[in-house]
Amino acid sequence: MRMVGLTGGIASGKSTVASMFNHNNIPIVDADVIARVALKKGSAGYKKVVAAFGPDILQHDGHVDRLKLGRIVFSDASKRQLLSRLLAPYISSGIYSEILKLWLKGHKVIVLDIPLLFEAKWDKWTKPIVVVWVDPETQLRRLMKRDNSTEEDAGNRISAQMSLDLKKSRADIVIDNTGSLQDLQERFSDVLSQVKKPLTWTEFWLSRDGSLSALLGVIIGVIAVRKRF
Ligand SMILES: CC(C)(COP(=O)(O)OP(=O)(O)OC[C@H]1O[C@@H](n2cnc3c(N)ncnc32)[C@H](O)[C@@H]1O)[C@@H](O)C(=O)NCCC(=O)NCCS
Numbered sequence: 001m002r003m004v005g006l007t008g009g010i011a012s013g014k015s016t017v018a019s020m021f022n023h024n025n026i027p028i029v030d031a032d033v034i035a036r037v038a039l040k041k042g043s044a045g046y047k048k049v050v051a052a053f054g055p056d057i058l059q060h061d062g063h064v065d066r067l068k069l070g071r072i073v074f075s076d077a078s079k080r081q082l083l084s085r086l087l088a089p090y091i092s093s094g095i096y097s098e099i100l101k102l103w104l105k106g107h108k109v110i111v112l113d114i115p116l117l118f119e120a121k122w123d124k125w126t127k128p129i130v131v132v133w134v135d136p137e138t139q140l141r142r143l144m145k146r147d148n149s150t151e152e153d154a155g156n157r158i159s160a161q162m163s164l165d166l167k168k169s170r171a172d173i174v175i176d177n178t179g180s181l182q183d184l185q186e187r188f189s190d191v192l193s194q195v196k197k198p199l200t201w202t203e204f205w206l207s208r209d210g211s212l213s214a215l216l217g218v219i220i221g222v223i224a225v226r227k228r229f
């Protein structure tokens with residue numbers, strides 16, 4: 001199975017690109033969605049985070065106030081590291097379990113949409129790595145518009161992340177998303193054909209069908225050897 005890594009900066013357009021993959025029947029493992037589940041009221045992750053950050057981060061109904069927690073962690077690196085450390089085991093196991101489900105369904109290509117792909121070292125497992133890049137002004141403008149946030153809040157979120165130029169330098173494929181959605185769609189068509197190239201041998205043996213063929217081969221081999229002796 002081929003696991004494509006999809007990453008970029010906040011509001012650079014990862015989800016927009018992910019939905020293009022999805023429209024082409026390539027399933028997505030979305031780390032932001034998994035991270036939300038990990039912080040759901042009553043979950044083990046929720047309990048650890050509330051114990052560490054205190055009840056002030058909760059809304060009246062007991063759910064985490066994401067805006068409030070976001071303000072705290074995106075303006076303080078040590079608190080951000082603490083939150084990441086507390087949630088990392090739950091996010092990782094959520095990602096593994098999604099990958100396993102898709103492997104069992106026999107998908108040949110899947111996309112891991114992980115904002116912290118490099119920081120959390122998921123890049124070792126993904127090939128190719130696609131980075132959605134955008135220039136800093138466009139990123140700030142789109143983020144403020146999407147989240148209806150102030151320049152200060154949006155700037156804090158951007159500077160809390162690894163630089164987008166550094167991510168770009170570590171990419172196999174860069175998608176420049178500074179232009180229009182139509183420009184993005186055109187660039188995406190090239191990327192799709194690269195991602196859909198036939199599987200390498202290693203990827204084939206790591207696919208469900210390849211692994212089952214290998215297992216069957218081993219069983220037949222063992223039976224044949226036993227019959228001979
Ligand atoms: C702080 C939280 C509650 C803010 O929630 P909010 O709904 O406002 O933002 P959302 O979850 O949609 O994240 C938006 C973007 O912020 C960026 N981001 C999120 N967490 C982090 C982090 N720890 N470090 C750097 N950037 C981050 C990502 O680009 C993400 O796509 C939330 O982001 C969170 O729980 N973060 C910790 C979990 C995590 O590490 N998520 C990243 C998945 S790899």
Ligand SMILES: Nc1ncnc2c1ncn2[C@@H]1O[C@H](COP(=O)(O)OP(=O)(O)OP(=O)(O)O)[C@@H](O)[C@H]1O
Pocket residue numbers: 008009010011012013014015016017032115142143146177178179180181182184
């Ligand atoms: N080429 C484009 N032209 C105009 N708007 C765009 C373009 N690409 C994305 N957007 C808009 O920019 C915003 C950010 O895009 P998107 O949500 O896909 O980013 P993201 O990288 O997934 O963000 P996050 O890291 O927060 O999950 C969205 O409102 C989206 O509709």
